[in-house]
Amino acid sequence: MTDEDNATTLPRRQLGQYLRDGRLAVNLTLEEVAPLMQWSASKLSRVEQGKSPGVRVVDVEALCRIYGTDDPAVVAGLVGLAKQSAGKSWWHAFDDVIPGNFDLYVGLESSARTLTIFRPDMLSGLFQTPDYANSFDRIYFPDIADEELSRRAQLKAKRQAVITRKTNPVNVDLIVHESVLRSMAGGPRVMAEQLNYLANMPANVTVRVLPFSAGFPVGISTGPFTLLDFGQDTKGRDVAPTVVYIESYAGDMYLERAKDVARYRQAYSVIQQSSLDVASSKRLLRQIVREYQG
Known part of the structure; x- marks a missing residue:
């Protein structure tokens, strides 16, 4: 099985979408959020587009705090996506890392x-x-x-x-x-x-x-x-x-x-x-x- 067969962008694409939605919900721009993470605006943009494979759990938790995302199920779901995006697998039964109430x-x-x-x-x-x-x-x-x-x-x-x-x-x-x-x-x-x-x-x-x-x-x-x-x-x-x-x-x-x-x-x-x-x-x-x- 080749790397292309193994690779998946789904977890990080979904993570990026949820993080972007969270940022827009509190009316913050890329330029306003990026310095708080000690990132460039382009790096945050890549994360939101699902193009950054190495998003750390601590980064996700920090972004959740910035966006006021305090629902434990949502935070746990995003953390699960971050963990899953670091691995290579062509299929995902996400139950082991993402809580069932995070759909x-x-x-x-x-x-x-x-x-x-x-x-x-x-x-x-x-x-x-x-x-x-x-x-x-x-x-x-x-x-x-x-x-x-x-x-x-x-x-x-x-x-x-x-x-x-x-x-x-x-x-x-x-x-x-x-x-x-x-x-x-x-x-x-x-x-x-x-x-x-x-x-x-x-x-x-x-x-x-x-x-x-x-x-x-x-x-x-x-x-x-x-x-x-x-x-x-x-x-x-x-x-x-x-x-x-x-x-x-x-x-x-x-x-x-x-x-x-x-x-x-x-x-x-x-x-x-x-x-x-x-x-x-x-x-x-x-x-x-x-x-x-x-």
Whole structure:
């Protein structure tokens, strides 16, 4: 395996983005912050662009103090990114260094220009109605308080703004397996509301259903995955490498190697060819809504 295969810029790119957001949130310029770190403005700029591989934990902690970032989960998450960025690995299950309540994926999702999503199991949080989401949260967190449940719903609604905002909404290509539509969560009323919501997505979201009759288009189950593309600059170059996000019960994985990204793109293409077209998918969604309302 070559160094190119091993190298990843994901942790330091995300670290840089969070640090830049922190600086802008307190209205400080590069020129104002850099001297406090005994850095040049150009060095701080490189850190924020994810181009500096050697960001120390003490530097991250110092920047957090300058920006007034005192949420322990956020600080721990940024420290974890700094630790992870120092190593070489082509995949990352970040759980060992980044706390679970610091959601790295949401940061990636919010900066993506295009999301390509396959869900054979349940709907992504990006599309969940409050009642559908709550039905899962109450099972997964059996002792959750109503206040915490409400907070989680608010955070999910904020996350969903990336597909509903009027300015530059993210483009989404979504495929869900038919089993997702027929697996009960929260009862018939909740399912009817959820599937009706899915059938009426805005124009920037394309929804297709992989029917039971398609069998196993790829030969084996890929599990759920998301391809995140971050757009191109004025010269037609990718702003950042595409990331494949793989969610699992044990932890999340992020792939960046070109051959891994290509493999998942190919899998998505095969699954898409076996899926119903958009119009037929909407008809099926609305048919199942009527069944739940029956």
